[in-house]
Amino acid sequence: MMSNRMFNILVPIISVILGLIAGAFLMIGFGYNPIEGYGALLNGIFGDAYVFGETLRQVTPLILTGLAVAFAFRTGLFNIGAEGQVFIGWLAAVWVGLAIDAPAFIHIPLAVIAAAVAGALWGFIPGLLKATRGVHEVIVTIMMNYIALYSTNAVIRYVLTDSRDSTDTIPDSVSLRADWITTMTTGSRLHYGILIALFAALVMWVVINRTTMGYEMRSVGFNQHASRYAGMNVKKNIILAMVISGAFAGLAGAMEGLGTFGYMSTQSGFSNLGFDGIAVALLGANTAPGVILAAFLFGGLKIGALSMPLQAGVPNELVDIIIALIIFFVAASYMIRWVILRFSKEGRK
Amino acid sequence: MDYVIEMLNIRKEFPGVVANDDITIQLKKGEIHALLGENGAGKSTLMNVLFGLYQPEQGEIRVKGEKANINGPNDANRLGIGMVHQHFMLVDTFSVTQNIILGSEPTSKGHINLRKAEKEIQELSDRYGLAVDPRAKIRDISVGMQQRVEILKTLYRGADVLILDEPTAVLTPQEIDELGDILKSLIAEGKSIILITHKLKEIMNMCDRCTVIRRGKGIGTVNVPDTTVDELASLMVGREVSFTTEKKPAEPKETVLEVKNLVVQDSRKVDMVKGLDLDIRAGEIVGIAGVDGNGQSELIEAITGLTKAQSGSIKLTGKDITNLSPRKVTESGIGHIPQDRHKFGLVLDFSVGENIALQTYYQNPNSKYGMLNFKNIYKKAGELVEQYDVRTSGLHATAGSMSGGNQQKAIIAREVDRSPNLLIAAQPTRGLDVGAIEFIHQKLIEERDKGKAVLLVSFELDEILDVSDRIVVMFDGKIVASRKPEETDENELGLLMAGSSSEKVGDTQ
Ligand SMILES: Nc1ncnc2c1ncn2[C@@H]1O[C@H](COP(=O)(O)OP(=O)(O)OP(=O)(O)O)[C@@H](O)[C@H]1O
Ligand SMILES: [Mg+2]
Numbered sequence: 001m002m003s004n005r006m007f008n009i010l011v012p013i014i015s016v017i018l019g020l021i022a023g024a025f026l027m028i029g030f031g032y033n034p035i036e037g038y039g040a041l042l043n044g045i046f047g048d049a050y051v052f053g054e055t056l057r058q059v060t061p062l063i064l065t066g067l068a069v070a071f072a073f074r075t076g077l078f079n080i081g082a083e084g085q086v087f088i089g090w091l092a093a094v095w096v097g098l099a100i101d102a103p104a105f106i107h108i109p110l111a112v113i114a115a116a117v118a119g120a121l122w123g124f125i126p127g128l129l130k131a132t133r134g135v136h137e138v139i140v141t142i143m144m145n146y147i148a149l150y151s152t153n154a155v156i157r158y159v160l161t162d163s164r165d166s167t168d169t170i171p172d173s174v175s176l177r178a179d180w181i182t183t184m185t186t187g188s189r190l191h192y193g194i195l196i197a198l199f200a201a202l203v204m205w206v207v208i209n210r211t212t213m214g215y216e217m218r219s220v221g222f223n224q225h226a227s228r229y230a231g232m233n234v235k236k237n238i239i240l241a242m243v244i245s246g247a248f249a250g251l252a253g254a255m256e257g258l259g260t261f262g263y264m265s266t267q268s269g270f271s272n273l274g275f276d277g278i279a280v281a282l283l284g285a286n287t288a289p290g291v292i293l294a295a296f297l298f299g300g301l302k303i304g305a306l307s308m309p310l311q312a313g314v315p316n317e318l319v320d321i322i323i324a325l326i327i328f329f330v331a332a333s334y335m336i337r338w339v340i341l342r343f344s345k346e347g348r349k
Numbered sequence: 350m351d352y353v354i355e356m357l358n359i360r361k362e363f364p365g366v367v368a369n370d371d372i373t374i375q376l377k378k379g380e381i382h383a384l385l386g387e388n389g390a391g392k393s394t395l396m397n398v399l400f401g402l403y404q405p406e407q408g409e410i411r412v413k414g415e416k417a418n419i420n421g422p423n424d425a426n427r428l429g430i431g432m433v434h435q436h437f438m439l440v441d442t443f444s445v446t447q448n449i450i451l452g453s454e455p456t457s458k459g460h461i462n463l464r465k466a467e468k469e470i471q472e473l474s475d476r477y478g479l480a481v482d483p484r485a486k487i488r489d490i491s492v493g494m495q496q497r498v499e500i501l502k503t504l505y506r507g508a509d510v511l512i513l514d515e516p517t518a519v520l521t522p523q524e525i526d527e528l529g530d531i532l533k534s535l536i537a538e539g540k541s542i543i544l545i546t547h548k549l550k551e552i553m554n555m556c557d558r559c560t561v562i563r564r565g566k567g568i569g570t571v572n573v574p575d576t577t578v579d580e581l582a583s584l585m586v587g588r589e590v591s592f593t594t595e596k597k598p599a600e601p602k603e604t605v606l607e608v609k610n611l612v613v614q615d616s617r618k619v620d621m622v623k624g625l626d627l628d629i630r631a632g633e634i635v636g637i638a639g640v641d642g643n644g645q646s647e648l649i650e651a652i653t654g655l656t657k658a659q660s661g662s663i664k665l666t667g668k669d670i671t672n673l674s675p676r677k678v679t680e681s682g683i684g685h686i687p688q689d690r691h692k693f694g695l696v697l698d699f700s701v702g703e704n705i706a707l708q709t710y711y712q713n714p715n716s717k718y719g720m721l722n723f724k725n726i727y728k729k730a731g732e733l734v735e736q737y738d739v740r741t742s743g744l745h746a747t748a749g750s751m752s753g754g755n756q757q758k759a760i761i762a763r764e765v766d767r768s769p770n771l772l773i774a775a776q777p778t779r780g781l782d783v784g785a786i787e788f789i790h791q792k793l794i795e796e797r798d799k800g801k802a803v804l805l806v807s808f809e810l811d812e813i814l815d816v817s818d819r820i821v822v823m824f825d826g827k828i829v830a831s832r833k834p835e836e837t838d839e840n841e842l843g844l845l846m847a848g849s850s851s852e853k854v855g856d857t858q
Contacts, residue, residue, distance in 0.1 A: 210720055210721055211719050211720055211721060212710055212711045212716050212719050212720075212721060213719060215703070215710055215721060218699075219696050219699065219707075222696045222697070222698045222699065223692075223695075223696045223697065223698075225692045225693050226692070226693050226694065226695060226696050226707070227696070228655065228675060229653075229655065229675060229685070229687060229693040229694070230675075230707045230708055231674065231675045231676025231677075231679050231680075231708070232676075
């Protein structure tokens with residue numbers, strides 16, 4: 001019998017390979033050369049310092065939203081609200097960036113913490129409603145996404161600016177960008193945030209696996225009755241789990257606000273960072289190291305795909321379908337799990 | 350000889366354990382065949398193999414003489430094999446009918462025909478005397494009824510061979526008698542039955558033959574009329590087992606638990622404990638006898654802080670603990686072996702080690718400054734598993750992968766090891782084999798001899814009579830009588846439990 005751990009590693013890898021194969025057939029079907037296509041994709045991820053910098057830049061918020069979803073998952077909760085938590089965190093970071101004048105070593109931490117706190121607050125509300133009223137967190141977090149989207153737009157337009165569509169750019173004292181990084185990656189928007197994301201992954205791993213707090217939250221996620229029997233405060237733990245999850249997503253917002261863009265503009269729709277976070281968490285089997293790897297894959301595909309139309313002539317639409325196929329196979333990993341089980345049974349007869 | 354089912358030389362491994370090693374069992378048509386073995390011997394595993402849930406590494410299964418390939422429950426159903434699992438698999442919020450048809454819904458033009466199903470189920474229920482209401486919701490019916498629903502489910506799918514995995518462990522004595530009648534009527538209709546049970550008396554009363562397995566190996570099959578309880582026990586355990594527990598007379602000291610005028614409601618806001626008084630002293634075991642549903646669960650939940658008491662007071666060694674949180678209650682010196690091990694006792698997805706730390710994970714040496722110390726947690730778990738003979742495939746395996754009896758032993762190890770001033774044991778030996786029961790009873794008596802107070806709740810009068818120093822009978826939310834075990838017997842207790850006024854049988858309280 002295959003061990004569980006092997007299984008958790010094998011399934012995502014097979015999913016990705018199957019997705020790539022399906023994509024290859026699709027390209028052949030439409031008369032494109034899949035080797036050229038995937039060559040262009042790889043080139044678009046690793047090809048030069050610029051694209052690699054952009055890939056890492058894209059990976060940064062995905063790690064954080066992936067952690068947010070994975071953390072909630074591990075405690076028995078489904079956080080669909082990372083999307084909204086990102087916006088709120090983004091807004092908070094930019095707001096603090098613009099409102100305060102301070103040296104970088106105070107200004108940056110302050111803005112980053114503000115983003116985490118704002119995201120945490122956006123997680124607190126569904127957590128509170130779930131713990132005290134039994135309202136399902138999926139419904140509340142989806143609603144909270146819309147509230148976040150429109151209220152951030154309103155704040156940008158009527159509070160932070162005078163009916164403009166974008167805030168001012170944050171001062172250097174709070175920017176996560178650094179000249180030497182920009183120069184090294186020949187003008188990419190890569191910033192220090194990647195270190196924050198990796199550190200957050202370490203935090204998630206430690207909290208979930210090594211602390212009494214994580215033990216309680218996991219226990220409550222699995223069995224509330226037994227947790228109460230063991231003297232844990234079930235309500236507190238549900239709320240806490242949503243708060244921590246929200247904080248991770250809020251940090252992803254800070255990456256956009258303080259790193260990639262340096263401002264926040266009104267949005268016509270969702271950024272998809274939060275929704276991609278669900279796929280990242282799923283592919284990463286809800287573990288911190290898994291999330292990092294999965295975020296690299298997703299970020300890579302996103303940035304690499306930009307090169308496919310230019311270098312291999314594969315049209316944009318087809319590229320989107322190929323990416324979607326890979327995600328589809330990942331999401332369908334339960335099916336792949338089932339097939340593997342089936343085969344390992346047959347093999348034994 | 351025509352056998353309906355033959356399992357020949359079956360072998361099944363899990364990572365780290367051989368659960369079945371060369372086991373053979375042959376079921377004759379129209380017999381009730383017992384499957385006996387210690388906790389973790391591999392009984393459930395063997396039956397899961399027959400039901401197609403596991404694939405054996407070796408061996409052959411024959412159904413009515415023909416070699417069969419059983420790849421899943423659907424194959425098993427097709428071959429006329431039905432199974433009632435040790436832990437039920439019902440959807441709480443569905444009705445009886447919905448649960449029974451789940452997975453094989455009768456449809457007409459794409460719609461589920463619930464009426465038709467209800468009628469069929471009613472007919473089946475009447476035919477075998479099951480008295481099940483097809484429209485009742487699962488969460489509103491008793492455990493005994495839920496079990497009958499599971500039986501109906503197999504019959505509805507056309508089972509000729511029924512596998513019952515420890516059906517009596519969750520039943521009250523009356524319900525067990527009723528189950529016996531149901532099994533007889535099933536046999537009369539031409540069914541054959543494999544029955545797993547740890548209760549040797551039941552085997553003697555109900556079964557025709559008995560196959561014994563020990564630590565995964567087949568020991569043999571005996572004809573029940575040709576054997577005795579003692580022989581069965583020693584076949585199973587591999588040594589002599591004593592059935593009555595040796596103990597010195599109790600030396601009760603100061604009062605440990607003092608319950609006064611306690612009123613507790615259940616989740617429907619109905620009074621279940623109605624002004625109850627109870628004292629337990631250090632160095633004595635008090636057994637509560639009573640029919641299930643007379644307020645025992647609510648009493649325990651109130652003492653342990655899981656439910657709020659409406660009124661009255663609970664004192665532990667003189668300190669008021671009424672309506673404290675479960676954590677505070679535990680820390681003030683109470684241990685609790687809960688009646689429902691899957692609901693309260695364990696986090697099934699946690700490892701064995703993490704479960705053993707469930708009450709102490711936040712304390713030194715299991716953790717420090719909020720950081721868990723897994724080295725200490727697993728070291729302690731290893732010691733307890735050894736000491737209480739809990740059989741697992743490893744401390745890192747999930748609690749859910751342990752056999753039912755070993756799950757129970759793990760809980761007992763956790764609670765008894767803390768050596769609390771008051772140990773509350775609700776049905777502590779449910780689902781345990783005779784050897785393990787002997788061991789657990791000794792442990793309870795050891796705690797008593799250390800000067801701790803023990804509160805035992807059991808639906809088995811044997812156990813109550815055997816282990817208690819003082820027996821109180823609970824009826825309709827109150828203690829209605831108090832007896833010394835040597836001055837009473839099953840008959841008198843039975844009468845008192847049924848609510849016959851205690852003056853008639855002479856009250857001593
Ligand atoms: N899914 C599983 N994964 C790993 N080990 C398992 C699994 N199921 C059972 N085991 C192991 O196989 C052995 C036999 O378990 P099984 O449940 O068959 O025992 P049992 O005879 O039914 O015991 P009980 O009377 O306590 O219910 C045990 O050691 C158990 O830990
Ligand atoms: Mg079993």
